[in-house]
Amino acid sequence: MTDIFEKKHSLLISNVMADERCIDIFIDETGTIAGMGEKERTTYKGEAEFIIDGDGAIALPGLVNTHTHAAMTLLRGYADDMILQDWLSQKIWPLEAHLTGDDIYQGTRLACLEMIRSGTTAFNDMYFCMADAARAVDESGIRAVLSYGFIDLFNAEKRENECKATENLAAHIRALNNPRIKAAVGPHAIYTVSPEGLRWCAEFAGEQKIGIHIHLAETEGEVNDCISRHGKRPSGLLDDCALLTPRTIAAHCCWLDDAECTLLGNRGVHVSHNPVSNMKLATHRAMPYPYLSAAGVNVCLGTDGCASNNNLDLFEEVKIAALLQKFYWNNPTILPSHDALLLATENGGKALGFGTGKLLVGTPADIVLVNTHIACNTPLHNADSNLVYACNGGAVETTICDGKVLMLEHEIPGEAAIRECAARAACELVNRARNS
């Protein structure tokens, strides 16, 4: 008997709920949604190699995580509850100095596993040894935009290296020729990259027609330092360097002022909100969703890395985004459940440019099924509300990306080995750091 996990098959998913209708979904052998409606079961029954009984599950577009550092799963729980600078300089950076390419592979494999399990089918990554990350993404079956974290520390020699690494990654990803994997340019932030480096990144991304992934206005200190150094706020500096484009995803953005929101809107920048990380590291201001939204900015959602979250569950992130925006901006009507869910689906899809982030006939089948026969979906007065406020990623039972089944009724082939290899790699990493 053929294994449903082995490759793409034509699939009939019967009896699922989408937009409050009970429908069937037919996916053809190319991984495209070929039919979606109330009678697809009768139309396509003979054509489907496999039938998945949805059993009343909610069908959603696969969630999109627009800011993370996937391999940092290996650092989950290694250090928490510290002042940001101490945490980085005493704990995170010393450990990262010992990371090998194989660690990046193992950590990214674990991250992909965790994302598949919690319903995420595409992510935006920034880290290093990205060829190893690409190998993990390729094997996992999900989608990713991969960027090398460009950090020149205002040093010309180091800048040369970073340009080279960025060029190499773009060439490597192009050579992979895997439609699920794209390269982006990853200038880390204004406080780690020189204006020359930022300009080079903008130019290279433009030439290559690839995305830009950057941290922006995460802390008040970053804004104040930028003003004293450059006489302008961070978004102004990025704009001078031509880095604000419709291909740019700016993460965090907690400390934007109104004019910056307008500027980002005018430039078509996508903003990735990371509420858990911002709260954990005490940025003390929430990304100004009401202002960004009014400025027409496409706001999407990211978990950040596992060292500052410490998981990759976008359902949890959606809930906390909806809660934080209400609490900080003092209005319980901000970011209602329907809109909150869009941050992680349509808006994320728009930002990464992998399809639409919607369930539509003729588009690649990135679909997750959420179990409705569990306490968090009982009762089911309002599916959007339950998905945002009551469920977590554990409610996802089946995950399909590009038409390939990656998890079926909570089963992911090879899961134990991925966890065990990552656990071993993390252990050995800490030992190497300790003994150095």
Added chain:
Amino acid sequence: MTDIFEKKHSLLISNVMADERCIDIFIDETGTIAGMGEKERTTYKGEAEFIIDGDGAIALPGLVNTHTHAAMTLLRGYADDMILQDWLSQKIWPLEAHLTGDDIYQGTRLACLEMIRSGTTAFNDMYFCMADAARAVDESGIRAVLSYGFIDLFNAEKRENECKATENLAAHIRALNNPRIKAAVGPHAIYTVSPEGLRWCAEFAGEQKIGIHIHLAETEGEVNDCISRHGKRPSGLLDDCALLTPRTIAAHCCWLDDAECTLLGNRGVHVSHNPVSNMKLATHRAMPYPYLSAAGVNVCLGTDGCASNNNLDLFEEVKIAALLQKFYWNNPTILPSHDALLLATENGGKALGFGTGKLLVGTPADIVLVNTHIACNTPLHNADSNLVYACNGGAVETTICDGKVLMLEHEIPGEAAIRECAARAACELVNRARNS
């Protein structure tokens, strides 16, 4: 073969982690932890009716939810994202007017199911038709302190009814003679209960030697109204009415000032933090944990009801408490993972007075086992960190209360029927309200 779920049995739980040691736990047939250590397996093997292979799980004391309205599970997702007063007056109260005793029973059964599934073994409830709630708790196997929500709306006649209902509940619970169920007095809040009503509640609770459960300083409006009406802040008013005692649990407490924190500390009041509800309803100020902590107040944790959360997962609540305190008070070192976990275990245990909230020989076995062979516990650099920041309630695989196994490897007997009955009750409730 005897059913492990049927009644209390002597149990040997082998190979679990507690306080970074790998141990076995022996529970005798009275439900008491009789042995706990590295060699209990050899000592007690012959005596155990059942052996549960912990398989490296983390053993924790059962979590304690110190503020909820359990039966409101039926309202999960019924109305969200509204201004507090509109939400209550247009949505929640009109629906609650149609709740029957059977609804309360079904809703509380669903709540208990959800709590067992996510590792909670005791809760502090305030609602109405509490005899029906007691029946659900009795059958579920977990512990609860039940209070009737005393609301006299400053009306003498209504006050008579509320006193009667409170006396009836106390008598009913005494007659049940179930050590897992206690009664408390539940004056709802200073804005719904007259000073005469508050004083009566204090007196009755003192006579009966039972607890007091009240909402306090949830919103800025409550504080401002209290000052204009009574010339003092809410805690001062409660103190005048003798309601601040070591048997009192005050929920929310977002808008306490420093002097109130000191007063609550001096009176031995327990404060139940409800971060999810506070964020969702936009209280705009976080409970002042640093000040309460400095004043020696026992701070514990509650989910609030499912209409304002919308689940009963205390693992999620612990994480959001740790995040919110850091973010609001602008310091990432506040409420580190070890302390955050204590809010939901030891501190909750202290507040409800059901045992110690610790795993100790000679105490009732309220134990939950958290799976370590899952992504959120990989790697396992620090168990407390993973439990707080990476896991949710879905990581709990086994729940034991008073020595009785309530969930074993995610299986809870009778679960489907409980969900189906609750879903039906919720549906009929909404229909009754619509047609009235």
